[in-house]
Amino acid sequence: MNGRNNRYQKDYQNQNRTQESNRQQKSKNQEDPIIIEVKENITKILSKEIDRDGKILIENAMKLGEYLKDKGMTTSQIRNLYNEAKAIDYNKENGPYNVSLLRAKFAYNAGKYKDKVKGFQIIADKALANVDSADKFERFLDFFEAVVAYHRAYGGKE
Template sequence: MKDLKGPRPEKEKKVEGGVQQVDEDKLRRILGGDAKELNSYANELAKSYLNARKESEKLTTSQIRNVLDELQRMREFDEAALHLIRPKLAYAAGRHGGRVKDFQKLLDTTIKITNRENFKNFKNFVEAIVAYHRYYGGK
């Protein structure tokens, strides 16, 4: 018989109140140009966004894609336009809940630390999340 009192492996990293915690150190390395970290964290996040109890709580590829489209419309860094994405994300998180809240929290944190020098890395990070999300079956 299994020991039920022993330590259990975590299914999600750093979860508090149902919302996945954001690793700001990883985000800073990604925005600084660490391609391996970008790849690894985007992969990890994409998997977690598909892991929800109800179908309605999953993050859809089109929800992520909407953010990427807004970022791609910005040919160069525009701080005002970037910060205007935050209320749109908050609205979507309030409306849908679930993994959308996780995505909103991630991007909200990332937007706060994005600047002219690392904006391209931010766009690449969101693009990688879209790609991995789709790869793992995101709809």
């Protein structure tokens, strides 16, 4: 009888460990509300027709800049990615290809810096997936530049 109770106790402990592990994994996979909000606004941010005055672009850049500062991302990390993006000329033959490749560079940085860059990578990936014209790429660069500026303005470290 004692061996049987022991086995049930071990099964119960394993079940509790599994449930706790699942809870932790679920909380890791949940996106921050700021990331969700900015991600939902990406199509508006990239559209000159919808966001003529840039108000949506700026509001979201402010939120994301502060979020990245709070996550500990440095201005240099953001600026390095920005410089990669800015070097692309969308109007050249390989421009759209280079924009697609930029998605991989963001993913690499998200893997390298984990929590610091992951939210930014999610947003950048969604934005870059929606870039299908030089105008949208220009808006992406404007948004990116504004994020760098607000990150620094909110006290982001160099």
